[in-house]
Amino acid sequence: MGTAESRESVYKQHIREIPNFPKPGIGFKDIGPLLGNGLIFAEVVDHMARLCREQDLRAEIVACPEARGFIFGSALAYELGIGFVPIRKPGKLPYKTSRVEYALEYGKDTVEMHIDAVTPGQRVLLVDDLLATGGTLGACADLIEKSGAVVAGCVFIVELTFLHGRKRLSTYPTFSLIRY
Helix, strand or coil: CCCHHHHHHHHHCCCEEEECCCCCCCEEEECHHHHHCHHHHHHHHHHHHHHHHHCCCCCCEEEEECCHHHHHHHHHHHHHCCEEEEEECCCCCCCCEEEEEEEECCEEEEEEEECCCCCCCCEEEEEEEEECCCHHHHHHHHHHHHCCCEEEEEEEEEECHHHCHHHHCCCCCEEEEEEC
């Protein structure tokens, strides 16, 4: 489909900005139009898979936070021929869980996964739709490492570079397809 810059331009055409959502001053990047276009959605998933292979991340399983991460992560896991691990908010998983609490701008949040979702030494690819401050995926990385597995890399569709989330993930290979 062309160079990385031309692909990014095409992808951006399918991202709608919603001003002042979820609160005043925020420009929400809505991926709904991208998801609704089967050809672009497939290209994005293929692009992520190529990137993972080219960077030799050697991921053995994909893990993603809910909810939009599930969309891309499960499709990418399928494309790579590997498994998928959901990382959820507390109380959403039926089996025994491991959890990590992390700080938000105002307050705290928690992520959980099943205690047997990953194995020690397993290479885990973290995937989400958007990298902002890096808090959520940083907590997911902590959860993976707490389980003895290894974060193989982090892949995002959209990165808000002005929020410097990549800094929170600086110890991992981190990639994004679209930058604002």
